[in-house]
Amino acid sequence: MQEKKCACQDCNCQLGETAVMKDGKGYCCQGCAEHHAHGEPCASATGCECTKSAHG
Numbered sequence: 001m002q003e004k005k006c007a008c009q010d011c012n013c014q015l016g017e018t019a020v021m022k023d024g025k026g027y028c029c030q031g032c033a034e035h036h037a038h039g040e041p042c043a044s045a046t047g048c049e050c051t052k053s054a055h056g
């Protein structure tokens, strides 16, 4: 069984019940789905730094 991981480049979050599907890829949250275009934080509170990476 394959684990579903967020398609955001630097995000290591698993897809949970808040997963967002976009362009055939799964993202863990709306922020990731929008590639943090507006600096939305990653919904995961586990210290994920994908927002920083995407914004820089």
Ligand SMILES: [Zn+2]
Pocket (backbone or CB within 6 Å): 006, 008, 010, 011, 012, 013, 032, 042, 043, 044, 048, 049, 050, 051
């Ligand atoms: Zn993340």
Ligand SMILES: [Zn+2]
Pocket (backbone or CB within 6 Å): 006, 007, 008, 011, 012, 013, 027, 028, 029, 032, 042, 050
């Ligand atoms: Zn994510």
Ligand SMILES: [Zn+2]
Pocket (backbone or CB within 6 Å): 008, 009, 010, 011, 031, 032, 036, 042, 050, 051, 054
């Ligand atoms: Zn992200």
